[in-house]
Amino acid sequence: MSFYKYFKKKKSETHENRSSWERGILIFENTSEVIRGEGLLKDKGWDIRVMGPPPEIRTGCDLVIEFPLLEELNILRTLQDAGIPPINVVPVSSPLLHPVDLFQVKDFGRYLMIRAANMKLTVDRETMIIVNVSGGGCPDVPYISREMVGKPLAEAPAPRDIGHTLCGYAMQLAYDEMKRQCSQ
Amino acid sequence: MLAVIGTVPDQAFPIVSGDATLKGDEIIIGDQKFPVNRGTPALLAAAIKTSEFLGREAPFAYLVGDIGLGDGCRRLYEYLTENLKEKDFNAITLHYFQPDIKWHDRFLSAIDKLRQRPILIADAGSMYVAKMSGHSQSYDLFTPDVGELAFLADEAAPHPFYTRGFILQEEDRVPELISRVYKYKNASRFLLVKGKQDYITDGQGELVTVDGPSEEAMEAMGGTGDTLTGIVSSLIESGIDIFKAAIIAARVNRVAGHYARPTPATQVMEIIPYIYEALADILSDKKEKVTG
Numbered sequence: 461m462s463f464y465k466y467f468k469k470k471k472s473e474t475h476e477n478r479s480s481w482e483r484g485i486l487i488f489e490n491t492s493e494v495i496r497g498e499g500l501l502k503d504k505g506w507d508i509r510v511m512g513p514p515p516e517i518r519t520g521c522d523l524v525i526e527f528p529l530l531e532e533l534n535i536l537r538t539l540q541d542a543g544i545p546p547i548n549v550v551p552v553s554s555p556l557l558h559p560v561d562l563f564q565v566k567d568f569g570r571y572l573m574i575r576a577a578n579m580k581l582t583v584d585r586e587t588m589i590i591v592n593v594s595g596g597g598c599p600d601v602p603y604i605s606r607e608m609v610g611k612p613l614a615e616a617p618a619p620r621d622i623g624h625t626l627c628g629y630a631m632q633l634a635y636d637e638m639k640r641q642c643s644q
Numbered sequence: 645m646l647a648v649i650g651t652v653p654d655q656a657f658p659i660v661s662g663d664a665t666l667k668g669d670e671i672i673i674g675d676q677k678f679p680v681n682r683g684t685p686a687l688l689a690a691a692i693k694t695s696e697f698l699g700r701e702a703p704f705a706y707l708v709g710d711i712g713l714g715d716g717c718r719r720l721y722e723y724l725t726e727n728l729k730e731k732d733f734n735a736i737t738l739h740y741f742q743p744d745i746k747w748h749d750r751f752l753s754a755i756d757k758l759r760q761r762p763i764l765i766a767d768a769g770s771m772y773v774a775k776m777s778g779h780s781q782s783y784d785l786f787t788p789d790v791g792e793l794a795f796l797a798d799e800a801a802p803h804p805f806y807t808r809g810f811i812l813q814e815e816d817r818v819p820e821l822i823s824r825v826y827k828y829k830n831a832s833r834f835l836l837v838k839g840k841q842d843y844i845t846d847g848q849g850e851l852v853t854v855d856g857p858s859e860e861a862m863e864a865m866g867g868t869g870d871t872l873t874g875i876v877s878s879l880i881e882s883g884i885d886i887f888k889a890a891i892i893a894a895r896v897n898r899v900a901g902h903y904a905r906p907t908p909a910t911q912v913m914e915i916i917p918y919i920y921e922a923l924a925d926i927l928s929d930k931k932e933k934v935t936g
Binding site: 478481482529530531534551553554557558559560561562566568571573575577578580582584591592593594595596597598599600601602603605606609623624625626627628629630 | 651652653681682683684710711712713714716717740741742743744745767768769770771772776777778789791792795800801802803804805806807808809860861863864865866867868869907908909911
């Protein structure tokens, strides 16, 4: 254990209004898909609205759908099932942000752990059984964990099929990377 | 008394409130019982063990079933805003929860109206929404891992999923990330960062690291962060200073893990029985180990 002085007093920055931080934007190929998506998601009871896109992401289609960002995985599944997947999804607060695309891989010898964002997935390479799921903060994480741990990687349900939130989405990225690494 | 607010991964699980006890590998609250696996039940199990050791009252739990749809969390937020005033807590720990800024703000307003403001501790989704809403400074302690610390450090990211790549989530950059978290006012008063080394800071210049005993396998285990948050919550509730409690909790969690001789396949319930013994070890030798 060690003690040491680290911090220097710095002038703090003030907060911006963060009311938009829990909203995301669905970008579609064309306006027809926006209208179909709007009807579908409203019918399912989601709090969404159609709006013009922010300047950073104008791509030709002049309408986008604003939606609750945390429920991205659930909403994407609904749109994909209906055959109208969006071409991009971004946060309202910072439309140029992208999902994490860096993976941390830790080799424990018999076990392999992969982290994507805040989610970690560990597999026993001898049996190909998922032995642990760690991290995350949304309430689908303990649920996903319960459904996946103890099952073979090839047979466990995919997080995209049982998760609902951005944590579930991050878990899907770790799961995809694990499958890729284990197939090499 | 400590209150623990969180979720159970069962959509049919109703809102439940009451004293929590641990029997075998199950948490019992009134006539409800559910397994300790990971998430809030693991936090509760560790808090129960710690409270027992300290001779304190059992933690009081507010739980609801939610599998990520957020409906259960919103119902529990509403319940809390109406019922929290009925109890006196000196510490409240918020855990796995669907981030919802509107309801979180209402919850904090209810906290502000309490006769005595409790110490507020947040981990997991409750920590995410504190940052998302710009209310991190309303909290006394966050317990992020390195990935979550990078999210707190990224002033633009609304969720860890969107943490920008240049804010690398690497263990050797933790002090730099901590500094950035405070700079952008996304920190609670104290931080306990869990990882290969645990970092405890008051944001005022003191930064302590705890690195032993080291069991690398614990990084892969689901629930070891939850047990750490449970232990520190009960220590704080007992009256121990937050900074010292965080140092003690980091050591206790490591020692308990060490006694379990974990592999990456070990489940968190295999560590919880060792918390009592680890507390005895660390607290009996507290003076040397906490200040050394």
